Amino acid sequence: MxxxxxxxxxxxxxxxxxxxxxxxxxxxxxxxxxxxxxxxxxxxxxxxxxxxxxxxxxxxxxxxxxxxxxxxxxxxxxxxxxxxxxxxxxxxxxxxxxxxxxxxxxxxxxxxxxxxxxxxxxxxxxxxxxxxxxxxxxxxxxxxxxxxxxxxxxxxxxxxxxxxxxxxxxxxxxxxxxxxxxxxxxxxxxxxxxxxQRDQRARLAAAEERTRITREMHDIVTHNLSVMVALTDAAVYARHRSPDRATAAMLQISETGRQALTDMRRSLGVLRAGEPDAERHPLPGIAQLEALADQLCAAGLPTRVEILGGHTQLPATAQLTVYRLVQEALTNTLKHTPAGTRAEVRIRCTAGTVTVDVTDTGPRPPRPSATPPGHGPGPGHGIAGMRERAAAYGGKLEAGPLPGGGWGVRTRLFLDGGGEAASA
CATH class of the missing domain: 1.20.190 (Delta-Endotoxin; domain 1)
Known part of the structure; x- marks a missing residue:
């Protein structure tokens, strides 16, 4: 033991x-x-x-x-x-x-x-x-x-x-x-x-970029092709009676085509590093509306531009939006109105807003029933693209016939972000 x-x-x-x-x-x-x-x-x-x-x-x-x-x-x-x-x-x-x-x-x-x-x-x-x-x-x-x-x-x-x-x-x-x-x-x-979340943001950014490029291409191609078609018709009509006017129209067609190529290279320059045209040519803005009006006058649409207030201090992106809105509205007028129609553009610039009014005197053809209400006559994405551009600055685009005849497009862009509160 x-x-x-x-x-x-x-x-x-x-x-x-x-x-x-x-x-x-x-x-x-x-x-x-x-x-x-x-x-x-x-x-x-x-x-x-x-x-x-x-x-x-x-x-x-x-x-x-x-x-x-x-x-x-x-x-x-x-x-x-x-x-x-x-x-x-x-x-x-x-x-x-x-x-x-x-x-x-x-x-x-x-x-x-x-x-x-x-x-x-x-x-x-x-x-x-x-x-x-x-x-x-x-x-x-x-x-x-x-x-x-x-x-x-x-x-x-x-x-x-x-x-x-x-x-x-x-x-x-x-x-x-x-x-x-x-x-x-x-x-x-x-x-x-x-x-x-990163993949989702990348997909949203890609979709937004595709939408932006689509709007730019639509505005550039539609406007310039419409002007070139109108100038070509005028040149064909005047080739026997007035060869000088036909020659001037053909030269204007050539200039419009070169301008379209420049605009396309500039818009697509963000996709390719070192694109020379994107750096050599600035983005169009309110100052280029007079040249746009002259181009449309040569195509057969007399256009008057009135700019109230100083626009030199506005951001370049806001000026580009104003330019594209006016360009699309005048292109629609050129495409859908008969000869003799006149257009007027009025831009009012203040400290925090830009008001855009585009009116014309020509009647519009009846709208097809298949076209969604508010998208303008005929099929297309013009009015929809204009609404998207205006919405980016808190604006609401109004487009429709005027009481005294003709057609009008009106919107107001809020540069200080106050449009969100206003639209809400």
């Missing part, structure tokens, strides 16, 4: 010598990971079975012959449930705790009792903070009972402090693993969300 006491006391401090097994349950990150081709990838079940296998080997430690069958059974009950610890952490913790309770009742100290700490770590790593604290309290109570039963000579404090330290370490490692996993999942979700 006296010889067995030192051996039992030595076995009572087995948890202190088994700290390396707790460390084996914690995944250690290598400083320099191996290349993907050289990493050893094991099936999850096989990887989870490595630690229980090590615990099963501890049953081979020397012990009394009568204790060996009981030790084998208890070691198996403590170690084997750990194979499924990641799939059912709470159930495995309950099974291991129950086996440890039976071990305490039978009075058989085993190194495999470390399975309780591994189960505690798994619960803390896969459960909430409350579950981790409850599991830690259960294991701490078991550690106190184990020290009371298996320590001799009043040596209770040192084993209890060692076991308490391991309980705290296992709980802290598990909580840290869970926190790290949650943070990584949140970062991955945020990265995926940011990537999705």
């Amino acid at each position: 006296t010889e067995a006491a030192p051996a039992r006391a030595a076995r009572a401090v087995w948890p202190v010598r088994a700290v390396w097994l707790v460390r084996a349950a914690w995944p250690v990150r290598a400083a320099r990971p191996l290349p993907r081709a050289r990493r050893l990838r094991l099936p999850p079940l096989v990887a989870d079975a490595l630690l229980p296998g090590l615990l099963l080997l501890t049953v081979l430690t020397p012990r009394a012959p009568g204790e060996f069958p009981v030790a084998v059974a208890l070691t198996a009950a403590l170690a084997l449930p750990l194979v499924w610890r990641r799939r059912a952490p709470r159930a495995v913790f309950g099974a291991v705790t129950a086996a440890a309770c039976v071990q305490w009742l039978l009075g058989v100290p085993l190194p495999a009792g470390l399975a309780v700490l591994v189960a505690l770590y798994t619960v803390a790593a896969h459960s909430g903070r409350r579950g981790a604290l409850v599991a830690a309290a259960v294991v701490e109570a078991g550690a106190a009972l184990a020290c009371l039963r298996w320590t001799t000579g009043g040596a209770f404090l040192i084993p209890f402090v060692g076991l308490t330290a391991m309980v705290v370490a296992a709980t802290a490692l598990g909580v840290n693993a869970r926190t790290t996993r949650v943070c990584l999942a949140a970062l991955e979700e945020r990265a995926a969300r940011l990537e999705q």
